[in-house]
Amino acid sequence: MNAPWKSGMSAARDPFAAFICDDNALDTLRPVVAELGWAPEKCAKGGLRNAIQSLSVTSSPNILVVDLSECSDPLTEINGLAEVCEPGTVVIAVGQVNDVRLYRDLLASGIHDYLLKPLAASQVRDALNDAQAVFSAPKAHDAQGAKRHVSTAVVGTRGGAGASTIATSLAWLFSDEEKLPTALLDLDVHFGTGALTLDLEPGRGLTDAIDNPSRIDGLFIERAMIRANTNLAVLSAEAPISAPLMTDGAAFVQLEEEFRQAFEITVIDMPRNMLINFPQLLADVNVITLVCEFTLASARDTIRILSWLKTYAPHARTIVVANKVQVGMGEIARSDFEASIERKVDFVLPLDVKSATRAAKLGQAFVEANKSAKMAGQLRTIANQVLSTSDEDVETEEPAGKKSLLGSLDLKSLLSTSKAAKPSKPASPAKTKNKSKGPAKADA
Numbered sequence: 344m345n346a347p348w349k350s351g352m353s354a355a356r357d358p359f360a361a362f363i364c365d366d367n368a369l370d371t372l373r374p375v376v377a378e379l380g381w382a383p384e385k386c387a388k389g390g391l392r393n394a395i396q397s398l399s400v401t402s403s404p405n406i407l408v409v410d411l412s413e414c415s416d417p418l419t420e421i422n423g424l425a426e427v428c429e430p431g432t433v434v435i436a437v438g439q440v441n442d443v444r445l446y447r448d449l450l451a452s453g454i455h456d457y458l459l460k461p462l463a464a465s466q467v468r469d470a471l472n473d474a475q476a477v478f479s480a481p482k483a484h485d486a487q488g489a490k491r492h493v494s495t496a497v498v499g500t501r502g503g504a505g506a507s508t509i510a511t512s513l514a515w516l517f518s519d520e521e522k523l524p525t526a527l528l529d530l531d532v533h534f535g536t537g538a539l540t541l542d543l544e545p546g547r548g549l550t551d552a553i554d555n556p557s558r559i560d561g562l563f564i565e566r567a568m569i570r571a572n573t574n575l576a577v578l579s580a581e582a583p584i585s586a587p588l589m590t591d592g593a594a595f596v597q598l599e600e601e602f603r604q605a606f607e608i609t610v611i612d613m614p615r616n617m618l619i620n621f622p623q624l625l626a627d628v629n630v631i632t633l634v635c636e637f638t639l640a641s642a643r644d645t646i647r648i649l650s651w652l653k654t655y656a657p658h659a660r661t662i663v664v665a666n667k668v669q670v671g672m673g674e675i676a677r678s679d680f681e682a683s684i685e686r687k688v689d690f691v692l693p694l695d696v697k698s699a700t701r702a703a704k705l706g707q708a709f710v711e712a713n714k715s716a717k718m719a720g721q722l723r724t725i726a727n728q729v730l731s732t733s734d735e736d737v738e739t740e741e742p743a744g745k746k747s748l749l750g751s752l753d754l755k756s757l758l759s760t761s762k763a764a765k766p767s768k769p770a771s772p773a774k775t776k777n778k779s780k781g782p783a784k785a786d787a
C-alpha cells in the first residue's frame with residue numbers, strides 16, 4: 344500500500360506497528376509480536392483513524408496491523424491510509440465483519456490480509472510471518488533499482504512560446520502513458536500554470552519549500568505535492584505578486600535531489616530568469632527541452648540560451664522544439680532560423696489553436712485532451728527521446744564557453760530575407776560568419 348511518489352525512508356522505519364481497538368485483541372497480539380522480536384508497545388490502542396493520524400506525522404512501519412472495527416465504511420476510509428503509507432508497507436487489517444466481498448475488496452485496495460476477530464494467536468503469528476516474508480521479498484520495483492532517474496528542464500526562449508504546455512504534456516505522457524512515477528516542478532513561482540493547466544489547486548507546497556529549505560525531505564514532498572493522476576505529482580505555486588521571490592535556490596536544488604529518490608522522471612517547467620539566477624539547477628538535468636518560435640526575438644534568445652547551456656550545462660542533451668509554427672507564415676523561415684542558431688530544430692510543432700483551446704476548456708494537459716492531434720504524436724516522440732537519453736548520448740560539440748554567435752550575426756537580415764524573399768534564398772550563412780555547419784535546410 345502506498346502512493347507512488349513516496350520516497351523510501353527505510354532508515355527511519357520501525358519494523359512493526361499496530362492500532363487495535365479492543366483489549367482482547369491487544370492481549371492476543373502483544374505476546375506474538377514480542378515472540379517475533381518486535382516491541383509490544385508498538386501495539387497501540389486505537390483504530391484506522393488513529394493509524395492515519397499517527398502515520399501522517401511519522402514514517403510508516405514495514406508491517407502495519409490496523410483495526411477496522413470502528414469504521415462505518417472501511418473501503419473508503421482505507422484510502423486515507425494509502426495517502427500516508429510509505430512504499431512497501433505491508434498492511435494487515437483486522438475486523439469483525441465476516442464478508443468475503445469485503446475481504447476481496449480490501450485485498451484489491453492493497454491490503455495484504457484480513458483477520459477476523461476474535462483473534463487467535465496462531466492465526467496472527469502466521470499472518471505476521473507471511474507479511475514479513477512479503478516485505479523482505481525482492482520487489483519488482485527493486486529489480487529496476489538500477490534504473491536511473493531522468494530529468495528534463497523545459498525552457499521557453501520567449502514568453503508564451505509554449506514551454507508550460509509542453510512541460511505539462513510531457514509530464515502527463517510519462518505518468519499516464521508510460522506509467523512512470525513522475526514529478527512536475529513548476530518553477531514559475533508567481534505566474535506558473537502547471538497546476539492551472541491540470542485543473543489543480545497549487546497548494547502551499549512550493550512556497551513552504553522555498554521558505555524552509557531545511558524541511559525538504561521525502562516526507563515533506565509526500566505531503567506537499569498534489570496528485571494529478573496515479574503517477575503524477577505536481578509541485579507549483581501561485582505566490583502573491585506582492586511577495587518577491589526570496590531564495591538562494593537551495594530549496595530548488597534540494598527538491599530536485601528528493602525527486603531523484605522518489606520518482607523516475609522529473610519535468611521542470613523552468614522560466615528563463617530562473618535559469619539565469621540559479622544555473623546550479625541544471626547540474627543534474629539530463630535533457631533541456633528548449634521551446635522557441637520562428638521569430639526574430641526567439642532566434643536571438645535561442646542563440647543566447649544555447650550558448651549559455653554550453654557553458655552551464657554541457658552534460659545535458661538539448662532538444663530544440665519550435666512551437667506554434669504556421670508554414671510559410673513565420674517571421675523567420677525554418678532554414679534561416681537553423682542557420683542562425685547553427686543547429687537543427689529537432690521538432691516543429693504546429694500552431695493548433697483549436698486543440699489548445701480544447702485542452703484549456705477541459706482543464707487537461709494538451710496531449711491528454713487531444714490524444715490524436717498531430718502535435719500529440721510529436722510530443723510522444725519528444726517524450727521518447729527524453730526517456731532514451733543517457734549520459735553517453737550527449738556530445739560536447741564545441742568547447743564550453745564558446746563565444747556567442749550573436750556578436751557576429753546580423754539578425755535583422757533574417758527578418759528582411761524572409762519578409763522580402765518568401766524564403767527561396769535563406770540568409771547567407773556568410774552573413775553569420777559562422778563556423779560552417781553546411782547549407783541551411785529547406786523550410787518545412
Ligand SMILES: Nc1ncnc2c1ncn2[C@@H]1O[C@H](COP(=O)(O)OP(=O)(O)OP(=O)(O)O)[C@@H](O)[C@H]1O
Pocket residue numbers: 499501502503504505506507508509531536666667668692693694695696697699700703718
Ligand atoms: N502549438 C500551439 N498552438 C496553439 N496554441 C498554443 C500552442 N502551444 C501553446 N499554446 C497556447 O499558448 C499559450 C501560452 O502557452 P504556455 O503557457 O505553454 O507558454 P509559456 O512559454 O509557458 O508561457 P510563459 O512565458 O507565460 O511561461 C497558452 O494559451 C497555450 O494554450
Ligand SMILES: [Mg+2]
Pocket residue numbers: 506507508531535536612
Ligand atoms: Mg509557462
